[in-house]
Amino acid sequence: MxxxxxxxxxxxxxxxxxxxxxxxxKVKYMNTIPANIICALMIxxxxxxxxxxxxxxxxxxxxxxxxxxxxxxxxxxxxxxNIKVLEKNYRVILWSVCIxxxxxxxxxxxxxxIFKANEEIIxxxxxxxxxxxxxxxxxxxxxxxxxxxxxxxxxxxxxxxxFGHWILKLSGIKxxxxxxxxxxxxxxxxxxxxxxxxNKLQAxxxxxxxxxxxxxxxxxxxxxxxxxx
Numbered sequence: 281m282x283x284x285x286x287x288x289x290x291x292x293x294x295x296x297x298x299x300x301x302x303x304x305x306k307v308k309y310m311n312t313i314p315a316n317i318i319c320a321l322m323i324x325x326x327x328x329x330x331x332x333x334x335x336x337x338x339x340x341x342x343x344x345x346x347x348x349x350x351x352x353x354x355x356x357x358x359x360x361x362n363i364k365v366l367e368k369n370y371r372v373i374l375w376s377v378c379i380x381x382x383x384x385x386x387x388x389x390x391x392x393x394i395f396k397a398n399e400e401i402i403x404x405x406x407x408x409x410x411x412x413x414x415x416x417x418x419x420x421x422x423x424x425x426x427x428x429x430x431x432x433x434x435x436x437x438x439x440x441x442x443f444g445h446w447i448l449k450l451s452g453i454k455x456x457x458x459x460x461x462x463x464x465x466x467x468x469x470x471x472x473x474x475x476x477x478x479n480k481l482q483a484x485x486x487x488x489x490x491x492x493x494x495x496x497x498x499x500x501x502x503x504x505x506x507x508x509x
Contacts, residue, residue, distance in 0.1 A: 283339070290340025297322050314441045314474050358476065358483035365481060366488060369457055376461050377489055381496040384409040384465075385504050399509060404428035406505060407497055408436050411468040414494040422505045433468070440467020441474040460485025465493045 301318035304310045310318075327337050366373070385406050392402035404424030407415040412433045419429040444463045453459060456479050463471035464486030472490050475482035
């Protein structure tokens with residue numbers, strides 16, 4: 281009974297913290313930070329201040345982990361609503377993802393050579409532009425370290441979600457199709473979630489790009505790595 285009450289309390293506290301994090305949208309200079317990132321930081325501070333063991337918190341947190349699967353389905357809503365636009369521009373999206381995939385892999389390898397990184401580090405970063413679950417499998421195939429790719433995909437997702445729209449605006453890019461492809465590729469799920477807050481077309485394109493980038497990276501990364509190494 282006590283264990284059940286703890287789980288319910290953790291779920292309730294997490295929901296309250298998320299509700300509070302949504303109010304940061306009204307704060308100047310913080311309205312570009314996705315609510316889920318603010319929520320995660322607040323939860324981290326909470327368990328640190330009160331010295332709560334993560335495993336204890338996760339007893340209730342598993343409820344939200346379970347909901348991640350069904351929640352992904354909601355990303356299909358903007359996709360369906362903009363299906364005609366996507367059908368009209370599918371060649372552009374497909375070619376953009378293919379070119380971006382090759383550039384992403386080769387740029388990591390080039391940067392690794394320039395900064396004299398060892399082979400294991402380079403292999404552990406090659407798949408950073410896909411969602412974590414897919415990146416882990418690709419990294420296992422090409423021989424990298426899973427711990428590094430998890431960190432890199434998280435950082436790229438967070439960076440893109442926070443600064444992506446600002447950087448694209450500064451670059452003069454205003455086309456929703458282009459923004460959706462860029463953020464869906466570079467910052468995957470977090471970027472798509474951010475697009476969902478800004479524009480439904482961006483969200484739809486970003487959802488498609490997120491899926492396609494996983495496929496193209498899985499297809500392109502192993503042969504490129506074998507060719508170079």
